[in-house]
């Protein structure tokens with residue numbers, strides 16, 4: 001959360017002329033509810049199943065799919081992602097993510113949690129993120145700079 005997936009995915013798509021779809025937006029649109037409302041009314045497992053549905057339906061060429069940070073928790077999701085394209089991990093250290101998300105109220109897993117619990121969540125996921133095909137550092141870098149690096153990696 002906060003690594004810049006939604007922001008960078010949109011900017012990269014604009015730059016290279018790809019379509020972009022965010023799984024969170026797909027889920028919100030399907031349910032006609034915000035992510036926070038879905039977590040509150042239906043629970044996290046229900047949301048995770050919708051993420052799998054999104055991955056199965058969002059297939060095609062010239063497409064960037066930006067996901068929620070927890071999508072890699074399910075083996076099935078990682079399998080679908082690996083079979084469909086290249087997986088990019090946008091990297092940032094924990095303190096930087098906290099700074100970026102300060103005051104955010106749209107991410108239910110961060111609400112009313114102390115810093116230690118959020119850090120434990122971050123650390124529990126690192127190993128899965130590091131399995132990505134492409135890893136790009138985002139700290140201290142502009143959106144345009146990151147987009148330029150990704151464009152050049154994807155061309156090579």
Ligand SMILES: Nc1ncnc2c1ncn2[C@@H]1O[C@H](COP(=O)(O)OP(=O)(O)O)[C@@H](O)[C@H]1O
Nearest residue numbers: 001002003004005006007008100138141142143
């Ligand atoms: N490279 C960056 N440096 C600083 N802030 C960034 C960077 N990329 C994104 N942000 C900011 O971080 C916040 C979270 O970005 P977002 O794209 O929603 O992340 P994600 O989709 O990974 O949760 C937004 O306020 C965004 O403007």
Ligand SMILES: O=C(O)C1=C[C@@H](OP(=O)(O)O)[C@@H](O)[C@H](O)C1
Nearest residue numbers: 001002024067068069070107108
């Ligand atoms: O990491 C997570 O478990 C989540 C990340 C969020 O998306 P972003 O990574 O775009 O913030 C969103 O899918 C939901 O709040 C759960």
Ligand SMILES: [Mg+2]
Nearest residue numbers: 005006067068
């Ligand atoms: Mg996002």
